[in-house]
Amino acid sequence: MEARAAISHSAKAPLTIEAVTLGEPGPGQVLIEAKAAGLCHSDLFVMDGGVPMSRPLIPGHEGAGVVIACGPGVKSLKVGDRVVTCAIGECGECGQCATRRTNLCEKAGLPAMGVGFAPSPHFTLNDGPVSVLAPGAAFASHTIVDEVFATKIPNGVPFDVACLFGCAVPTGVGSVLYTALVEAGASVVVFGLGGVGLNVVDGAQLAGAAQIIGVDANPAKESVGRQFGMTHFIDARKTDDITGAIRDLTGGAGADYAFECVGNIDLGPKALGATRLEWGVLVQIGACPPGRDQLAIPVSSVLSGRSVMGSFFGKSKPRTDIARMMDWFVQGKLHSDALVSHRLPLERINEGFKMMERGESIRTVITFD
Structure with missing residues (x-):
């Protein structure tokens, strides 16, 4: 045909x-x-x-x-x-x-x-x-x-929304629920509020995170991020010390979890540095271009208990977890x-x-x- x-x-x-x-x-x-x-x-x-x-x-x-x-x-x-x-x-x-x-x-x-x-x-x-x-x-x-x-696709999910469950939704939501295993009451910072980053925010609110901080260079993303459950926004263009700003918002301790959703190799170390020294977790989601894909993280920054995790497709199982997430959308949870x-x-x-x-x-x- x-x-x-x-x-x-x-x-x-x-x-x-x-x-x-x-x-x-x-x-x-x-x-x-x-x-x-x-x-x-x-x-x-x-x-x-x-x-x-x-x-x-x-x-x-x-x-x-x-x-x-x-x-x-x-x-x-x-x-x-x-x-x-x-x-x-x-x-x-x-x-x-x-x-x-x-x-x-x-x-x-x-x-x-x-x-x-x-x-x-x-x-x-x-x-x-x-x-x-x-x-x-x-x-x-x-x-x-x-x-x-x-x-x-269950009834109640239109095609123009359902297609996003082929990547953006499970990649973002899954990275919270299945990769990082974010718990209720946790603090989360999301670098990059594009399609995947907004789904990280959505996953964080579903997990019951108490504080969800979004970081983006586009100020228009603030209003959008708040629709998904973001509690605080940092304009990367107007903030010289993003790590310091995150620490200020988290009482000086840093976030429990950081998600890099941009694919900018320079953000990884900064994102990790914005997490708790004792147990902070950096989840690297963004793909970086060839030649700019070496994550430079000193051993000293993880010896106290921090960790770095990769997340492909949010560790979501394509049929089992996508079906579950679409049900959550129908229920108004996403x-x-x-x-x-x-x-x-x-x-x-x-x-x-x-x-x-x-x-x-x-x-x-x-x-x-």
């Missing part, structure tokens, strides 16, 4: 909307008609050449749509199911799916992250190969994924709909990324209606 897709032909070049050919779903696979896709900084990072990918490339990894066909042997989904797709999957059967120590399935975790380095088995462009950033190929009008990469600041058709996708670069959007969603 023919589908429409946004194609990246070279680093930093605008995406082009082109017709691609899509095959039939094989065993254990489903064909999905896209309804919405979120624009994420990770897409822009890859499109600009931050990660070596084979091209032409269909970016996009936050997708939501409807199952319109199933291949042989599909057990958990049926035609008509509303689903969200993720960059990683959850088979539910391997040893790593059975433990809370990781969210990286043996079959659909790290192995799935390499799909962008090889031509897709499902798509062709002008009879030639085309790669995808993630199995869901979210910037295409139709896609094929193994069922382990798709999670059912504020995920407030993330959507702009909605654009696929033909205006480059405009959406320009708004992201200028800091004018929280999350732009591409709609396929």
